[in-house]
Amino acid sequence: MNAYQVQCDDRLAEVQWTGSAPPKADDLFQLAGLPSKGPGKPLAARIEEKLIDLSAPVEPGQIVAPVLRDDSRALEMLRHSLSHVMAEAVVRLFPGVKVAIGPAIDDGFYYDFDLPKPFTPDDLERIAEAMGKIVKESQVFKRSSLPAAEALELFKSQGEVYKAELIEDLVKAGETEVSLYQCGDFTDLCRGPHIPDTSLGVAFKLLSVAGAYWRGDEKRPMLQRIYGTAFFSDKDLKAHLHMLEEAQKRDHRRLGKDLELFSVHEEIGGGLVVWHPKGALLRSILENFERQEHLRRGYQVVMGPQILRSELWRKSGHLDYYSENMYFTEIDGQGYAIKPMNCLAHMFIYRSKLKSFRDLPLRLFELGTVQRHEKSGVLHGLTRVRQFTQDDSHIFCTPAQVAGEIADILRLISDMMAAFSFPFSLELSTRPTKSIGTDADWEMATNALKEALATIGADYEINEGDGAFYGPKIDVKLKDAIGRSWQCGTIQCDFTLPERFDLNYIDSDNERKRPVMLHRTVFGSLERFIGILIEHFAGDFPLWLTPVQAVIMTVTSRADELAVRFHSMLKKAGLRAEADLRNEKLGYKIREARLAKIPYMLVIGDKEVESSVVSVRRRGEEPKEMSLEGLVELMQKEAVAPSWD
Ligand SMILES: [Zn+2]
Numbered sequence: 001m002n003a004y005q006v007q008c009d010d011r012l013a014e015v016q017w018t019g020s021a022p023p024k025a026d027d028l029f030q031l032a033g034l035p036s037k038g039p040g041k042p043l044a045a046r047i048e049e050k051l052i053d054l055s056a057p058v059e060p061g062q063i064v065a066p067v068l069r070d071d072s073r074a075l076e077m078l079r080h081s082l083s084h085v086m087a088e089a090v091v092r093l094f095p096g097v098k099v100a101i102g103p104a105i106d107d108g109f110y111y112d113f114d115l116p117k118p119f120t121p122d123d124l125e126r127i128a129e130a131m132g133k134i135v136k137e138s139q140v141f142k143r144s145s146l147p148a149a150e151a152l153e154l155f156k157s158q159g160e161v162y163k164a165e166l167i168e169d170l171v172k173a174g175e176t177e178v179s180l181y182q183c184g185d186f187t188d189l190c191r192g193p194h195i196p197d198t199s200l201g202v203a204f205k206l207l208s209v210a211g212a213y214w215r216g217d218e219k220r221p222m223l224q225r226i227y228g229t230a231f232f233s234d235k236d237l238k239a240h241l242h243m244l245e246e247a248q249k250r251d252h253r254r255l256g257k258d259l260e261l262f263s264v265h266e267e268i269g270g271g272l273v274v275w276h277p278k279g280a281l282l283r284s285i286l287e288n289f290e291r292q293e294h295l296r297r298g299y300q301v302v303m304g305p306q307i308l309r310s311e312l313w314r315k316s317g318h319l320d321y322y323s324e325n326m327y328f329t330e331i332d333g334q335g336y337a338i339k340p341m342n343c344l345a346h347m348f349i350y351r352s353k354l355k356s357f358r359d360l361p362l363r364l365f366e367l368g369t370v371q372r373h374e375k376s377g378v379l380h381g382l383t384r385v386r387q388f389t390q391d392d393s394h395i396f397c398t399p400a401q402v403a404g405e406i407a408d409i410l411r412l413i414s415d416m417m418a419a420f421s422f423p424f425s426l427e428l429s430t431r432p433t434k435s436i437g438t439d440a441d442w443e444m445a446t447n448a449l450k451e452a453l454a455t456i457g458a459d460y461e462i463n464e465g466d467g468a469f470y471g472p473k474i475d476v477k478l479k480d481a482i483g484r485s486w487q488c489g490t491i492q493c494d495f496t497l498p499e500r501f502d503l504n505y506i507d508s509d510n511e512r513k514r515p516v517m518l519h520r521t522v523f524g525s526l527e528r529f530i531g532i533l534i535e536h537f538a539g540d541f542p543l544w545l546t547p548v549q550a551v552i553m554t555v556t557s558r559a560d561e562l563a564v565r566f567h568s569m570l571k572k573a574g575l576r577a578e579a580d581l582r583n584e585k586l587g588y589k590i591r592e593a594r595l596a597k598i599p600y601m602l603v604i605g606d607k608e609v610e611s612s613v614v615s616v617r618r619r620g621e622e623p624k625e626m627s628l629e630g631l632v633e634l635m636q637k638e639a640v641a642p643s644w645d
C-alpha cells in the first residue's frame with residue numbers, strides 16, 4: 001500500500017493506493033473525493049507546473065493537483081484537443097489528405113492540412129458536422145508510446161510526410177520514444193496532454209481557412225490552415241463570436257485606409273509601413289506626448305545610429321542569441337548590423353564620462369527605430385511589422401535603486417495606460433533556455449523585479465522561461481475596449497550587459513562598482529500601439545489625439561470667405577482643422593467627414609454668414625449654433641492631453 005498526496009484547493013489530502021500498478025491521476029482524484037462529473041470534475045492533472053493526462057500514472061512521492069475548467073490551461077487543452085477532433089473529421093471526409101500540426105493558439109486552435117483542392121465554406125460546414133458527431137460519440141484520447149523508428153515507419157507507410165519529418169527532428173534532438181494519441185480511428189503524433197474524451201468539446205466553431213507555409217517557410221509547401229475556437233460553454237462561445245464580429249468592424253487595416261493613416265505595399269516590402277499625412281500626424285502627437293512626459297519624469301532624450309558594427313553585437317550576445325532576427329550589411333569591408341534594439345548606443349553614452357553614484361540613476365529615452373526579421377507569414381497590418389519604433393529607455397542605477405526605479409516605471413505605465421482607458425495586467429517572465437549570464441545574476445535580477453512588484457502591491461502572473469536572453473522581464477498586457485489582451489510594454493532587469501561593456505561608477509566608499517541596467521518600453525512598438533489604438537477607439541480617437549479635429553463645410557460658395565477666415569482662426573488657436581469648400585452637396589460632405597471620423601463638423605451657409613456663427617455638429621450630438629470664439633473655447637478644453645501632477 002502506498003500513500004499519495006493530492007492538492008485540493010489549498011490543502012493536501014493524503015490517499016492510500018492498494019493497487020499493484022501505479023495509480024492514474026484520476027484514481028487519486030476519486031479517492032480524494034473530487035467530483036467525477038459536472039463542472040467540478042478535473043480535466044487533467046498537474047505535477048508542479050507540468051500538465052499530464054488524467055489517465056497518466058503518478059509515481060510515489062509526486063504531489064498531484066487537478067486542473068479544473070476555470071484554469072486557462074484547461075481551455076488551451078480543450079482547444080488543442082478539438083484540433084485533433086477536427087483532423088479526425090477531415091481525414092474521414094477527405095481521403096488522401098496529409099495532416100501537419102494542430103496547436104492551440106491565443107483565441108482558439110488550428111490545424112494545417114495538405115489537400116490539392118481548396119477547402120470551401122461548404123467543406124467547413126461538413127467538417128464541423130462530422131466534428132459534432134465525434135463529440136457526441138465521447139471518444140477517449142488514448143495515449144501510447146512507440147520507439148521513434150517504429151513511429152516513423154508507421155507515418156511513412158500512411159504517406160504522412162509532415163509527421164515523419166517531425167519525428168525525424170525529434171530523433172535528431174535525441175528522442176528515442178515518441179508519444180501518440182488515438183481518438184476514434186485517428187492516430188496523431190502528439191506530446192499531449194488532452195481532455196479525457198471528446199464529449200467536453202460541444203461549444204466549438206470553425207472560423208476560417210488561410211494558406212500557411214509548412215513550418216512558416218516560404219520555400220516549403222503551402223498548406224491550408226483551418227482556424228476554429230472552442231469554449232466550455234455556449235455562452236462563452238457566443239460572447240467570443242460577438243467580439244470577433246466587433247473586431248472585424250474595427251480592423252485597423254481597413255480603418256487605416258478609410259482614415260488615410262497608413263499603407264503597406266508588397267512592392268515596398270512586407271511589414272514596412274508607409275505613414276500618410278494624417279497617420280504621421282497622429283504618430284507625432286503621440287510621440288510628443290510621450291517625449292514631454294518623459295522629460296517631466298527625469299528622463300533625457302537621446303538618439304543612436306541605425307547601424308552599428310557587428311563586433312559590438314557579438315560582444316553584447318546578440319550575434320549568438322538574436323542573429324536570426326537581425327539584418328546585416330558591410331561598409332568598407334567591415335561587418336555591420338542594423339539595430340534590432342537600442343541598448344548598445346545608450347551604453348556608450350553612459351561610458352562617455354566617468355560616473356559617480358551621484359550621477360545615478362541615469363535615465364535615457366529614445367524613440368528608437370529598430371528592424372527585426374519576422375517571417376512573412378506572421379506580418380499583419382501595424383501589429384506585426386519588420387520596422388518599428390520603440391519608446392525605449394535604459395536606466396542605469398545602483399543595485400539599491402533598482403526596486404524604486406521599477407516602481408516608478410510601473411507608475412508611468414499605469415498613468416499612460418489610464419490615458420487611453422486601458423486596464424492592464426502584469427506578467428513576470430523568467431530565464432529562457434537560450435540566455436547569457438550567471439545563475440546568481442539571474443536570481444538577483446528576478447528577485448529585484450519581484451521586490452518592485454511587491455513594493456507597489458501589484459498582482460502578477462509568472463511566465464516560466466519567457467524572459468529576454470539577457471535578463472528576466474515584467475510584461476504589460478493591456479485590455480482593449482472589446483476585451484482583447486495585447487502585450488505592450490516591458491521592463492527588463494539586466495546585470496550582464498554592464499559587465500560585458502565594463503560599465504562602472506565610483507560609489508560613496510570610493511570603490512568602482514557595476515551599475516544595473518534596466519531596459520523598458522511603455523507602449524512597446526509605436527506601430528503596434530497605434531494599431532491597437534485604432535481598434536480600441538474604432539477610429540474615434542479622443543480629441544487631443546485625433547489628427548483632424550474639425551472640418552469646416554460650406555453649403556454655398558457665398559460662405560467661402562467666412563469659412564476661410566474661421567479656418568485660419570482655428571489654426572491660430574492651435575486646433576487641427578480642414579476646410580471643405582468643394583462644390584458638393586452638404587449631405588455628401590457630411591458623409592465623407594463621418595467616414596473620416598472627424599469629431600467636429602462645422603457647417604456654414606447663408607444664415608451663418610449673416611450672423612457670423614457656425615452650426616456645430618459634434619459626433620453623435622444634435623447640431624447647435626455657436627460663435628467661433630465659443631467653439632474655440634469648447635474645443636480647446638476638450639483637446640487637452642492627459643497630464644499628471
Ligand atoms: Zn495533441
Ligand SMILES: [Zn+2]
Nearest residue numbers: 341342343519
Ligand atoms: Zn535595451
